[in-house]
Each structure stands twice: as C-alpha cells, then as structure tokens.
Amino acid sequence: MTTSPEIIRVTDVSKRFVLHKEKSLKERALRLGRRSDHVEDFWALRDINLSIEAGSTVGLMGSNGSGKSTLLKVIGSIIQPTTGQVLRRGRLAALLELGAGFHPELTGRENVYLNAAILGMTRQETDRSFDDIVDFSGIESFIDTQVKFYSSGMYVRLAFAVAVHVDPDLLLVDEVLAVGDEPFQRKCMDQIRTFQEEGRTIVLVSHSAEQVGDLCDRAVLLRDGHMQFDGVPRDAIRELRAGFEEDRREEAERRGDAGRPVNRGKIQSVRLLTDTGEPLETMPSGSPMVCRVEIDLDDSVERWMMGFAIETPLGQRVYHVNTHTEGVELKLGRGRHEVEFALPAVPLGEGDYVVRIGAGEVAGEMIDLQAHAATFAVESPTAGNGVIAVDAAIDVLS
Numbered sequence: 223m224t225t226s227p228e229i230i231r232v233t234d235v236s237k238r239f240v241l242h243k244e245k246s247l248k249e250r251a252l253r254l255g256r257r258s259d260h261v262e263d264f265w266a267l268r269d270i271n272l273s274i275e276a277g278s279t280v281g282l283m284g285s286n287g288s289g290k291s292t293l294l295k296v297i298g299s300i301i302q303p304t305t306g307q308v309l310r311r312g313r314l315a316a317l318l319e320l321g322a323g324f325h326p327e328l329t330g331r332e333n334v335y336l337n338a339a340i341l342g343m344t345r346q347e348t349d350r351s352f353d354d355i356v357d358f359s360g361i362e363s364f365i366d367t368q369v370k371f372y373s374s375g376m377y378v379r380l381a382f383a384v385a386v387h388v389d390p391d392l393l394l395v396d397e398v399l400a401v402g403d404e405p406f407q408r409k410c411m412d413q414i415r416t417f418q419e420e421g422r423t424i425v426l427v428s429h430s431a432e433q434v435g436d437l438c439d440r441a442v443l444l445r446d447g448h449m450q451f452d453g454v455p456r457d458a459i460r461e462l463r464a465g466f467e468e469d470r471r472e473e474a475e476r477r478g479d480a481g482r483p484v485n486r487g488k489i490q491s492v493r494l495l496t497d498t499g500e501p502l503e504t505m506p507s508g509s510p511m512v513c514r515v516e517i518d519l520d521d522s523v524e525r526w527m528m529g530f531a532i533e534t535p536l537g538q539r540v541y542h543v544n545t546h547t548e549g550v551e552l553k554l555g556r557g558r559h560e561v562e563f564a565l566p567a568v569p570l571g572e573g574d575y576v577v578r579i580g581a582g583e584v585a586g587e588m589i590d591l592q593a594h595a596a597t598f599a600v601e602s603p604t605a606g607n608g609v610i611a612v613d614a615a616i617d618v619l620s
C-alpha cells in the first residue's frame with residue numbers, strides 16, 4: 223500500500239485570544255469613560271496535532287465556538303498559532319470569512335485580479351481564466367460594480383469562483399458556501415468532487431452531517447478547542463451527537479437548579495426484536511421489526527409521548543412516528559413503563575440504520591432522549607442503492 227505525501231502537518235498547536243471584557247455601564251461612568259477593560263485569556267485551540275495526506279477531504283466538525291474556523295485559519299496561515307507550528311505544502315486557496323480577501327471599494331473585476339494575485343496567479347494567468355471565473359460565478363452583470371454593494375451570496379459566488387480557478391493543491395472552505403443559493407451550492411459541490419477526483423486536498427468546516435458524510439473521507443471533531451475525535455465521518459458524527467446529548471442533559475440539570483425537577487424520567491432499555499421476539503441485528507428488507515422501550519418516570523410527569531425514528535448513520539431521518547400524533551395515550555404514574563412500536567414491514571434499502579427514541583411531555587418539556595438508542599443492518603437483494611428498497615427493472619428500449 224502506498225501512502226500519499228503529507229500536505230499539512232499541525233504540531234502541538236494552541237491558540238489564545240485575549241478577551242477584553244467591558245465592565246458595567248455604571249463602572250465605566252464612574253471611570254469617566256476611560257476603558258476599564260478586564261482582560262482574560264481564552265484558548266480557542268489546545269494542543270492540536272493533525273497530519274493531512276494529499277488528496278484527502280477532511281471535515282472539521284463541532285458545536286458553535288468549538289474552534290473549527292480558528293483551526294482552518296491557522297492551517298491557512300491567516301492567523302498565527304500562539305504555540306506550536308503548521309507546515310503546509312502546495313498552492314493554497316481559502317474561502318474563509320465572508321468578504322475576506324475582497325476590498326469593498328474595488329469592483330468585482332478589480333477584486334478578481336487582486337485576489338488571484340494574492341493567491342499566486344500572474345496577470346496573464348488571470349487574464350486567461352477571467353471569463354471562466356466570471357462565468358462560474360454567474361454574476362456577470364455586476365462584475366464592474368463595487369463589491370460593497372454585493373449581496374452575501376454574490377460575494378461568495380465570486381470568491382469561490384476565484385478560489386477554484388487558481389489551480390490550488392489545497393482548498394480550505396469554511397461554512398460560507400451555505401449563503402449561496404441552492405443551484406450555486408450544487409455547483410460548488412460538483413466542483414469539490416471534481417477537485418477530489420483530481421487528487422487535490424480539501425479541508426472544510428461544516429455543521430452538516432450529511433455533507434461531511436457524503437464528501438469527506440475523514441472527520442475531525444473539536445470540542446472546546448480540543449481535538450475530541452479524528453477518524454471516519456460516521457463515528458465523528460456519532461461522537462458529536464453524543465456530545466450534544468450530554469450538553470442537553472447538563473442544560474436540563476442547570477434548568478433543574480432553577481426550580482424544575484430533573485431526571486423526571488430515564489429511558490432504561492431499547493430493544494429491537496423480530497416479530498417472533500428474537501433479538502434483531504440484521505434483517506432482510508421488507509421484514510417486520512419490533513422496538514420495545516422501557517422507561518422509568520416519576521410522578522411529576524404529566525401527559526407524555528414517545529417518538530421513534532429511524533435514521534441513517536449520518537442522521538438523515540427516514541422514518542418517524544410519535545404516540546401523540548397517532549392518538550395513543552400513554553399511562554401516567556411513578557415507575558417502569560413499556561412502549562412497543564411494531565412495524566409490520568420495513569422496506570429499507572441495504573445499509574446500516576440507527577434508532578432514535580425520545581420521550582417528552584405533550585406540553586413540551588423533554589423527559590429523555592437517546593439519539594443512538596439502537597442500530598440495525600438491512601440486507602436487500604434489490605437492484606440499486608438508497609434508503610428504500612426498490613427492485614428496478616431496466617430495459618434497453620433502443
């Protein structure tokens with residue numbers, strides 16, 4: 223097996239920001255308007271080690287403020303790490319903050335030349351690519367308008383068009399693409415796939431599990447500036463969701479301190495069974511499935527409901543049912559309750575699936591949630607791929 227050469231090496235990188243916290247208005251007034259800054263260190267990244275091989279597509283994931291954009295900027299040398307070092311090879315194109323790299327007073331045309339020059343293109347090279355850049359951006363009629371009058375989508379269109387036409391070895395993309403409209407986002411995704419086929423390296427920040435699962439061969443998960451996970455996207459997504467669940471519980475406990483009872487219920491077990499009561503791990507497509515959930519409640523729980531969902535490992539929901547919307551009343555009272563969801567036929571396509579179970583009061587208060595309550599695999603002999611099993615027949619008509 224040959225391994226690709228390393229294109230990025232991040233060694234022991236930490237990034238500290240200094241936060242200036244303003245004191246209250248009253249204190250400022252007392253100091254007659256002089257700044258009464260209270261300075262605090264904030265570590266946005268802590269001891270990050272990362273080696274990225276040429277030709278790979280890596281997704282940076284994590285909750286808001288976890289350090290994704292900071293890491294991307296450190297990789298792109300837009301900001302310097304406080305400690306540690308970043309080594310990078312090849313030509314870089316980066317699509318970071320909205321408008322970064324564009325001068326607001328210059329026109330789109332002038333910015334294309336300026337931006338391409340910053341990214342390492344000669345004037346002649348830019349002349350040759352100019353029409354393609356404008357064509358890709360789709361904003362031809364605004365190319366001689368100052369970019370300060372551009373909408374966010376127009377900014378991103380032009381910036382992405384320049385970035386992909388400078389022949390980069392490494393493309394860094396922050397979430398900015400999300401402001402483009404749907405056709406443009408699709409065009410960007412097609413371009414990213416072309417880049418992958420051409421063996422270029424891509425590092426992207428995304429909140430979309432779908433996108434990371436679909437595009438990336440590796441995902442790095444950040445939590446509070448630390449690297450929490452580095453591996454295959456589906457495992458990163460599972461870790462990320464487990465973290466969200468943990469946060470939700472902590473949040474519920476905090477709210478509990480403010481007077482509401484906590485731990486009013488807990489899902490104790492979730493079992494997947496065949497219709498004859500055998501444990502179910504792998505099933506043929508179209509066969510029945512039973513899901514039995516045991517939950518303990520305390521007597522403060524009022525009218526409640528339970529939801530059952532089947533998702534792909536990347537979190538795409540393929541089925542959902544809820545006791546309340548189906549008109550099923552659940553029993554009240556302290557102690558163990560058992561709810562069964564019996565599905566007479568599960569016509570899913572071949573693959574792995576995740577069961578998500580949630581319980582909450584009809585009035586809106588969450589009781590418990592297990593985002594990864596159980597998993598199962600479906601085997602299907604049908605033609606094609608997808609989340610539904612369809613046995614397509616193909617005829618050559620002419």
Ligand SMILES: Nc1ncnc2c1ncn2[C@@H]1O[C@H](COP(=O)(O)OP(=O)(O)OP(=O)(O)O)[C@@H](O)[C@H]1O
Pocket residue numbers: 239240241264266284285286287288289290291292293
């Ligand atoms: N220039 C800065 N000065 C001070 N703090 C900063 C600066 N840039 C980022 N931070 C802080 O560093 C932390 C990480 O920010 P970062 O933008 O990297 O997070 P993120 O994971 O990309 O978040 P999001 O998903 O919200 O985009 C945040 O708490 C942010 O407030």
